[in-house]
Amino acid sequence: MASEHQILHGIGVCAGTASGPVAFVTEAPGIDENEPKCTDVEADTARLEAARDKVVAQLKARAEKATDEKSRGVLNATSQMAGDKGLFKSIVKHLKAGEGMTHAVSAAGDEYAAKLSKLGGYFAERVTDINDVRNRLVAELRGLPAPGVPDITEPVIIVARDLAPAETATLHPDTVLGIVTQEGGPTSHTAILAAQLGIPCSVKTKGALDAINSGDTVAIDGGVGEVIVSPTSDEVSQLKDRAERRARALAGSSGEGATRDGHKVALLANIGTVDDALNAAKFDLEGSGLFRSEFLFLGRDEAPSLEEQTETYSKVLRAFGDRHVVVRTLDAGADKPLKFANQEHEENPALGVRGLRLGMRRVDLLDTQLQALANAYKETGGDLWVMAPMVSTVDEAEWFAGKARSYGLPKVGVMVEVPAAAIRSAQILSVVDFCSIGTNDLSQYTMAADRLNGELANLLTPWQPAVLHMIKAACDGGAATGKHVGVCGEAGGDPLMALVLTGLGVQSLSMAPTKVNAVRAALRMHDFGTCQQMAAYALDARTAEDARKAVIALADPMLLDLL
Numbered sequence: 377m378a379s380e381h382q383i384l385h386g387i388g389v390c391a392g393t394a395s396g397p398v399a400f401v402t403e404a405p406g407i408d409e410n411e412p413k414c415t416d417v418e419a420d421t422a423r424l425e426a427a428r429d430k431v432v433a434q435l436k437a438r439a440e441k442a443t444d445e446k447s448r449g450v451l452n453a454t455s456q457m458a459g460d461k462g463l464f465k466s467i468v469k470h471l472k473a474g475e476g477m478t479h480a481v482s483a484a485g486d487e488y489a490a491k492l493s494k495l496g497g498y499f500a501e502r503v504t505d506i507n508d509v510r511n512r513l514v515a516e517l518r519g520l521p522a523p524g525v526p527d528i529t530e531p532v533i534i535v536a537r538d539l540a541p542a543e544t545a546t547l548h549p550d551t552v553l554g555i556v557t558q559e560g561g562p563t564s565h566t567a568i569l570a571a572q573l574g575i576p577c578s579v580k581t582k583g584a585l586d587a588i589n590s591g592d593t594v595a596i597d598g599g600v601g602e603v604i605v606s607p608t609s610d611e612v613s614q615l616k617d618r619a620e621r622r623a624r625a626l627a628g629s630s631g632e633g634a635t636r637d638g639h640k641v642a643l644l645a646n647i648g649t650v651d652d653a654l655n656a657a658k659f660d661l662e663g664s665g666l667f668r669s670e671f672l673f674l675g676r677d678e679a680p681s682l683e684e685q686t687e688t689y690s691k692v693l694r695a696f697g698d699r700h701v702v703v704r705t706l707d708a709g710a711d712k713p714l715k716f717a718n719q720e721h722e723e724n725p726a727l728g729v730r731g732l733r734l735g736m737r738r739v740d741l742l743d744t745q746l747q748a749l750a751n752a753y754k755e756t757g758g759d760l761w762v763m764a765p766m767v768s769t770v771d772e773a774e775w776f777a778g779k780a781r782s783y784g785l786p787k788v789g790v791m792v793e794v795p796a797a798a799i800r801s802a803q804i805l806s807v808v809d810f811c812s813i814g815t816n817d818l819s820q821y822t823m824a825a826d827r828l829n830g831e832l833a834n835l836l837t838p839w840q841p842a843v844l845h846m847i848k849a850a851c852d853g854g855a856a857t858g859k860h861v862g863v864c865g866e867a868g869g870d871p872l873m874a875l876v877l878t879g880l881g882v883q884s885l886s887m888a889p890t891k892v893n894a895v896r897a898a899l900r901m902h903d904f905g906t907c908q909q910m911a912a913y914a915l916d917a918r919t920a921e922d923a924r925k926a927v928i929a930l931a932d933p934m935l936l937d938l939l
């Protein structure tokens with residue numbers, strides 16, 4: 377019997393509407409509380425070996441079936457982790473201590489996860505992968521179905537407590553109409569990957585697992601984070617209407633970004649890999665406003681060579697032809713630590729040696745990168761802009777600009793991610809060619825709220841008037857010096873916020889490529905004067921919520937269909 381009609385609320389992280397049957401992600405089975413203790417280590421080791429081989433084979437098979445390189449990469453990485461010798465040895469150690477099979481797997485998995493967690497940042501994010509491996513092994517040993525996404529034969533809406541990156545990476549927009557998770561947050565893997573795939577998605581959807589049962593139909597609005605369990609036919613047709621209105625609002629969204637009266641705002645893509653560049657370049661957009669070059673360095677024992685870096689940057693530049701590409705130099709540290717560069721332990725890594733602070737201490741790394749960028753620039757003749765992350769002072773900006781220019785790089789800038797840089801942007805811009813506001817970190821540092829902590833989502837929003845004042849300060853510096861000010865944080869991809877940023881004086885917005893159409897359509901609906909008025913109202917608002925409401929009140933009603 378279908379579940380009771382109910383409307384659930386979550387955080388919408390990828391706009392779009394859908395309705396359809398649900399498919400549950402099988403939950404991890406947990407350890408077998410009644411299992412016997414280990415009395416025959418050899419026999420249990422053989423059973424463990426067989427289970428491990430099966431799990432590795434399952435993951436490899438899924439990797440082979442994956443349709444894109446990113447999913448394949450994630451699944452292969454998880455299968456490697458499943459075959460990790462260290463993990464196997466540690467399980468055997470627990471068996472030797474007399475623990476039952478699933479207890480041993482679980483304890484060894486937890487130890488491994490704790491080690492990764494302690495390393496922090498990128499490594500801590502791999503904890504989800506190790507948990508996935510542990511759960512698969514336990515399920516295999518218990519003879520239960522593998523946890524995770526079931527085989528999908530018809531278009532469905534996926535419902536899960538949360539999704540491991542390996543699971544999300546295998547989803548395909550042709551068969552997955554929507555995603556509803558009970559946990560996770562707007563910066564979780566689920567959210568980022570869903571946005572990249574363009575699948576409507578609601579995360580942190582309260583009560584989803586209690587309210588939805590197998591056999592149910594649900595409808596989702598991934599823009600506002602609304603999930604309707606057993607929707608009425610009226611509701612489904614309202615959502616369909618909304619989807620049609622959204623399609624109409626998006627129709628004809630093409631060409632340069634500009635307001636209705638022709639005030640230009642360049643629309644750009646955020647990318648992290650060569651694949652991202654090739655994919656983004658297919659979209660109707662004006663270039664890339666942020667290439668997160670650190671993705672080339674993460675998870676390695678040593679830095680990529682000059683040759684490898686030159687090749688990567690050349691490929692990225694070639695992908696965009698004569699469109700411009702902003703490459704950010706290595707932003708390691710805090711949530712993205714590098715084994716070979718960052719200090720092993722910092723009390724407060726987000727306030728520690730990260731971004732350019734690391735570049736100034738490991739000049740060898742920065743020199744190689746700048747040389748590789750200069751080589752790629754010469755080889756391709758592309759429109760290359762280069763910027764440094766996490767700059768706090770004029771001295772740092774000047775040091776970086778001097779260094780980058782000494783390699784013959786034509787356009788040098790810095791990111792504004794720290795309040796100190798926002799407040800002093802005129803002075804900073806006087807020594808560089810442009811700046812790009814990283815609203816993710818600028819929100820984190822303005823509000824003193826860890827960007828990875830889903831609990832603090834209400835403080836982390838760029839709608840916080842204090843954050844908007846920081847952005848305004850950065851734009852005022854741009855106006856005073858006549859230099860370019862862009863935005864490359866997530867805020868740029870929100871059609872409503874894009875209007876406010878434009879009104880504040882931002883000249884380019886960089887975002888997930890799937891978000892460009894909606895932002896372009898939003899700009900086309902409004903005059904620059906209205907954007908300025910929206911910015912003024914948002915700056916004056918008492919709270920983040922009031923700021924958003926005030927801007928909605930000034931917006932063209934059709935804009936609501938884009939959110």
Ligand code: PEP
Nearest residue numbers: 793814815816817864865
């Ligand atoms: C930002 O901080 O807004 C930004 C774009 O950089 P990252 O998200 O990579 O820290």
Ligand code: MG
Nearest residue numbers: 793814816817
């Ligand atoms: Mg940042």
